[in-house]
Amino acid sequence: MSALPRDIDSRLPVVFTLADLKQQVPDDEQGAMALALRWLESGQVRQVAPPRPVFIRMGSGEIPAEADLCLALRRAFPSLVVVGGSALWRQGISRERDALLDCAVSEPVERCPLPGVRLHQRPAGWLDAVSRAGGLHGQIHEVPLLNAEMAVADAARFTDVWVPDRDHLDWRTLSAERIAAAQEIMNSL
Amino acid sequence: MASEGQNAVSESPLRLAIEALHGRARALSEYYSVYRSGAGAHARGRRHQRVRELRHDIVRLHAWAWYLSVAGRRPWWWRALDRLSGVFGRDRREQAGRRRQRRAGIQRLSSFSVVDRAYVAHMEDFQGRLLTLQLAQQNQPDSRRAVCQKELEDGVRTLAEYRRCLAENAGRVAVICWTLAAVLRVRGWFGLDSGEPCVVDP
Numbered sequence: 180m181s182a183l184p185r186d187i188d189s190r191l192p193v194v195f196t197l198a199d200l201k202q203q204v205p206d207d208e209q210g211a212m213a214l215a216l217r218w219l220e221s222g223q224v225r226q227v228a229p230p231r232p233v234f235i236r237m238g239s240g241e242i243p244a245e246a247d248l249c250l251a252l253r254r255a256f257p258s259l260v261v262v263g264g265s266a267l268w269r270q271g272i273s274r275e276r277d278a279l280l281d282c283a284v285s286e287p288v289e290r291c292p293l294p295g296v297r298l299h300q301r302p303a304g305w306l307d308a309v310s311r312a313g314g315l316h317g318q319i320h321e322v323p324l325l326n327a328e329m330a331v332a333d334a335a336r337f338t339d340v341w342v343p344d345r346d347h348l349d350w351r352t353l354s355a356e357r358i359a360a361a362q363e364i365m366n367s368l
Numbered sequence: 369m370a371s372e373g374q375n376a377v378s379e380s381p382l383r384l385a386i387e388a389l390h391g392r393a394r395a396l397s398e399y400y401s402v403y404r405s406g407a408g409a410h411a412r413g414r415r416h417q418r419v420r421e422l423r424h425d426i427v428r429l430h431a432w433a434w435y436l437s438v439a440g441r442r443p444w445w446w447r448a449l450d451r452l453s454g455v456f457g458r459d460r461r462e463q464a465g466r467r468r469q470r471r472a473g474i475q476r477l478s479s480f481s482v483v484d485r486a487y488v489a490h491m492e493d494f495q496g497r498l499l500t501l502q503l504a505q506q507n508q509p510d511s512r513r514a515v516c517q518k519e520l521e522d523g524v525r526t527l528a529e530y531r532r533c534l535a536e537n538a539g540r541v542a543v544i545c546w547t548l549a550a551v552l553r554v555r556g557w558f559g560l561d562s563g564e565p566c567v568v569d570p
Contacts, residue, residue, distance in 0.1 A: 198488070212495060216502055219503055220503065226496065229496070229499075230499070230500040232495055233496075256398075257396075258398035286394075286395075306402070307397070307401045309401075310401040315402070315405040
């Protein structure tokens with residue numbers, strides 16, 4: 180254990196899993212665990228969403244780049260989707276920018292200590308229902324976005340995400356019919 | 369394997385294996401939903417291929433979970449399948465990783481790899497919990513955490529033992545998964561539920 184490096188291995192990417200770390204310390208699972216613990220203690224890395232075994236390297240006091248945040252969250256949560264005002268802003272429907280990236284997942288979330296991100300839990304089957312209804316549209320750093328109507332319906336149903344004021348939305352691009360259909364799907368969950 | 373090794377294992381470790389398989393199947397189902405919708409991380413051309421790969425992997429996970437879940441009761445079909453897998457799977461060599469199928473250019477994991485990855489994912493979930501606990505324990509020692517830590521370490525050891533057992537019987541796993549996955553697909557066509565969320569060919 181004393182032979183383990185104190186500083187994080189430069190061969191490891193910004194976002195890595197316990198499996199990646201084990202590959203760097205072959206045949207020594209305990210060593211890999213000890214190393215991860217040491218880096219966590221020193222604050223060089225953070226667990227993306229404890230207890231999930233996905234880690235992100237943290238610079239001193241910096242907020243990680245959005246691409247790294249998205250990658251870290253994608254690796255921790257397969258059902259990750261950008262929702263609420265974050266989805267609306269990125270689709271050009273909102274003129275007001277989000278301060279935090281609002282994402283939803285349908286797996287249990289204990290906590291997510293990453294700066295710049297807010298995770299919201301959705302019921303099991305949420306992603307399947309949204310996806311079947313064609314409620315995903317485009318992506319940001321490979322994370323799918325809710326389409327505008329579904330984002331509005333989701334925000335109204337769960338009331339836990341930030342959405343811009345009505346005046347800041349471009350209503351010409353939103354279809355009332357599609358919002359009603361999306362609301363029906365959300366209410367069925 | 370199941371007839372000898374797993375019968376000797378108590379109910380609780382079997383539950384751990386089944387938990388791992390259903391957990392992995394649920395995670396793959398989430399990826400499946402994203403891929404099927406056309407969103408997410410993939411090249412456009414690979415979408416259908418990836419959807420089929422995922423569907424195939426999910427059914428095999430459910431198939432192996434089904435096999436394990438009835439191992440305690442040993443119904444007649446289970447005993448027959450166990451014997452058949454011994455005959456056809458004994459000398460079969462399964463390799464880890466994806467192999468290319470000539471048909472439709474699909475790259476499929478062997479059944480062994482699909483199940484092994486489920487066990488590894490569950491093991492790493494436990495290890496992630498261990499790290500979280502150890503970190504909290506160093507900051508604020510608590511005797512309840514020590515008990516929890518012990519349980520998690522036992523879980524990791526059990527899963528490691530399952531992996532070892534699986535590697536020794538990879539051929540048999542392939543035969544069992546192939547057979548039960550086919551049964552699950554047929555059940556799906558007739559609208560019969562396998563008890564857990566299961567994706568079958570439409």
